[in-house]
Amino acid sequence: MEGLVGNLALGFATALSWQNLGLAFIGCLVGTLVGVLPGVGPIATITMLLPITFGIDPVGALIMLAGIYYGAQYGGSTTAILVNIPGEVTAVVTTLDGHQMARQGRAGVALGVAALGSFFAGCVATLIIAGLARPLTHLALLFGPAEYFSLMVMGLAFAVVLARGPILKAIGMILLGVLLSTVGTDLDTGEERLTFGYDPLADGVDFAVLAMGIFGFAEVIRNLEYEKTRDVVMRTIGRVLPGWQDLRRSALPIVRGTFVGAALGILPGNGAVLGPFASYTLEKKLARDPSRFGRGAIEGVAGPESANNAGAQTSFIPLLTLGIPPNAVMALMVGAMTIHGIVPGPMVMTRNPTLFWGMIASMWIGNLMLLVINLPLIGVWVKFLTVPYRLMYPSILVFSCIGIYSVRNAPEDVVFTAAFALVGYALIKLGFEPAPLLLGYVLGRLMEENLRRALSIARGDLMSFVQRPVSAAMLAIALVVLAAAVLPAVRKGREEAFKEEP
């Protein structure tokens, strides 16, 4: 326990420098600013804003990126409540009751409670991360390549189950992602694979490029198609601070949402996605009068928003302790860390304690910033929403182009994003969910590396994955999760959990 306090003190000493405070502030501010744009989720926001962190020292850059991430998350909730357009999957649930509250003239209270709930969730999640970091890191040091491989297989199994839509299609997307990750120079032999002798492909496809094309630009194209009149609620934002009655109603949902979200967020394989859905279902089940849900129940905003933020934060745990990004946003973080010369994984904590604990402390500071920035600035964000889409999307494209170009100063990267935008559009049209593809892509390379290493240690004996107890246990979990997902009863529950209608 004493170690924990000491570590957190070190972290706060780092994060509380004027420069880092300023970076956290700017990060949260621009993150919210971009995240508020309808149809721009955290993935697109981070990709777009990645270059602005290039000139900063690693600690500051990561603090700023974390700020951007939280800002983007909160910005997404703002659009969900005011415009009924979720920036990403995790904000879908917020649209249900949040937008109804907005239409009843209680948009301010919805946004306020979302901010308060997120802040509480952020405080708890920060403590959870600080507490779990050391034990998990020790665990990670015991892992060999076989265990790592099995852990990632388990993560992908979770990702399949947690993805929306048919299971087979999710599996297809993950495998396609793994296949894409093999493009580029082979690490062992230096031979080029699937590059067709085209030089820019020798380093493989940059993750930011893939994410921006498949997530950001494809989404722009799709929004153009569904250009319907946006249902912006702006007449009355109303008071922002929730009253006593509202607070009493949301207190318990916030606490429950926080723990549900935090627990799910730790899962490898994008567990954070499920948090808001689980919290919403839970609150609806516990409510005395479930029929209020979908008609502006404040519990339906407070719980899921807290779960969302808690999950967003605890999903840092697999990345920081095991070096395995559990979702696309964390994969972008890997990219950002690599640019600054940091290899995420168990070694970061021991080799670079200032960075590690500074970042954890900055998570808490980031949450505080959000509260401070967003409550007074809600009026400004609302103004942004009145910019018509016909002007908004060209500007999004200009900023994104500059962002993508700046990652490697490579014009051909921008052309790649165009190609991936078409791929992403095709995926949407064919009913594929692109998120598992990104995860497969991210884990693909790590998996191959560890698979090869494990097999060469075991002299090609595939049985070694089952003979090592930890590895066998994780493979067994993967199998059980996948098998369960195919069972009719569970499948029905899974479809229900992701149903958007109340």
Next chain:
Amino acid sequence: MRIRAPQDLVAGLALAAVAAFALWASRGLSQGRLAAMGPGMMPRATAVLVGLVGLLIAVNAFFTPGPRLERWSIRGPLFVCLALVAFAITIRSMGLVVAGPLVAVISSAASPETRIKEILIFGIAVTIFSIALFKYLLNLPIPVLVIPGVIVL
């Protein structure tokens, strides 16, 4: 045999096609052994799995009912991608001063609601803002104005 899920049929066949293409593209890579995997093993193994899943999805389309194919639009994807390509071509040779407004104007053609005067002004404003932000505030090495032989900013 009736097709019950047209979208899934196309989706599955598309996956299978990608897999076939990957298998063809990786034909020259050595397979290696399990103890010493060659560069070709992972791509080929994954491609085979992708293909199998694709075929399963396609076959399943004959048994389980599913959504029909949606209409694909051409205008949106075309102009958005043209804008991106235009940026890639002009950013090094002419600089952001040209590339920025070009992206705005070309991509604006993707929406039927565009007004040309409005988007011109807006595109220029966004470009000026980005130059101030990225070039001067953040010091990113992005070419602002390039006139070959005369000026490189």
